[in-house]
């Protein structure tokens with residue numbers, strides 16, 4: 396998750412594109428639903444088991460086997476649809492999407508086509524001066540295909556295997572409008588979407604395990620022009636970082652192409668992460684290539700308004716709502732509240748610190764900078780790492796209180812934070828043992844001030860001639876003498892008096 400909060404990994408567009416062309420990007424996101432069983436059969440939906448251990452005639456596509464729609468899958472898809480503010484269609488229709496591939500034994504994928512489950516939603520992303528909506532065209536349900544195994548077996552040199560455990564795993568596809576204008580925005584959209592899906596409990600959204608997959612549609616157009624340019628669709632984007640990199644690369648490629656007087660061709664391209672470039676895979680297929688037709692073995696899916704309401708009322712507070720509440724309740728800037736609410740675990744952690752310290756501003760600063768920085772180090776996602784991290788929100792809150800009460804300085808607090816993070820000890824115990832208490836003792840600080848003033852007659856002279864901006868330098872000297880423990884306010888007061896001569 397932290398990966399997604401880390402905007403710095405987003406690749407920036409080269410300047411020549413920004414000046415002459417406007418990027419236009421739309422994302423198609425596939426998300427595996429965390430059901431107990433598959434979408435049309437009772438096989439388990441579970442990642443990581445030995446190949447072909449969760450299969451049956453339905454998900455193997457054997458002739459004559461009939462699909463039966465999993466109600467839990469529809470429920471989770473509805474949670475996503477409502478959380479993304481979509482209009483849920485009272486009736487949607489499953490369709491066969493016909494194509495040949497070894498991971499698709501039936502020769503067609505059951506999907507939804509012209510009558511999807513839900514339409515017209517939106518996701519909010521940070522933008523200049525606040526947040527803005529990225530429109531979501533549609534959300535439809537479909538089944539996943541199997542998975543080709545090209546590596547890791549003794550026979551991998553000669554042949555590939557197919558694992559059908561994934562065949563029939565329920566998916567939703569979330570299709571955005573072409574509303575994104577940079578690779579950073581695409582990254583932000585994906586982060587926001589992932590946050591909503593995780594909050595709503597729809598999916599584990601694990602990109603490494605393929606439960607969240609993204610195709611990027613990328614085009615550019617001369618600035619000021621209304622009509623969209625020809626797009627390339629990039630596949631094989633298996634991390635947030637690669638989504639950003641691939642889009643940035645593709646935008647540059649299209650710009651260079653147009654600059655040299657050629658037209659961009661509509662095609663499907665593949666991202667090669669090792670070489671850092673997209674390569675042409677095939678000319679883009681059109682809908683008619685798939686010969687879509689309504690699935691004869693499944694009735695239309697009817698969703699009652701009552702079902703939608705039931706789903707709506709069972710949803711927890713979602714990221715955008717939580718963000719607005721943090722702004723209203725804790726007085727945080729919108730942007731900060733957005734960062735803190737990208738992950739529910741981080742948001743809960745922040746709230747505990749804010750409540751127990753009584754200082755939401757400081758709580759937000761510590762969580763946004765130090766805690767998120769720490770979480771970024773090491774493997775795994777930040778939900779997991781936050782759960783394992785030894786620094787409890789209560790201990791962080793206590794540390795903030797120590798600072799606010801003047802018992803330790805802000806500088807020492809950084810030290811204490813590091814120690815708490817690795818040992819899990821409460822801050823009081825650390826401060827006591829390491830003798831880190833802030834020196835607020837007037838005479839001790841006065842002595843340090845006098846020493847510094849006596850030892851630096853030249854600097855004192857400069858100050859007295861009017862260069863009072865050097866006060867900071869004197870403060871630094873006194874801090875050094877006191878091991879960073881002096882109460883800064885007292886140091887300032889006493890220094891000013893001493894320097895005034």
Ligand code: ADP
Nearest residue numbers: 419420421422571572573612613614623624626
């Ligand atoms: P398909 O089903 O062939 O992939 P769609 O029309 O459903 O095509 O669009 C898929 C995605 O492509 C959507 O996310 C949409 O926003 C995006 N898109 C469509 N046209 C463009 C374009 N000219 N530039 C960038 N993205 C586009």
Ligand code: MG
Nearest residue numbers: 423610612628
């Ligand atoms: Mg597509």
Ligand code: ZN
Nearest residue numbers: 436438451454
């Ligand atoms: Zn099955």
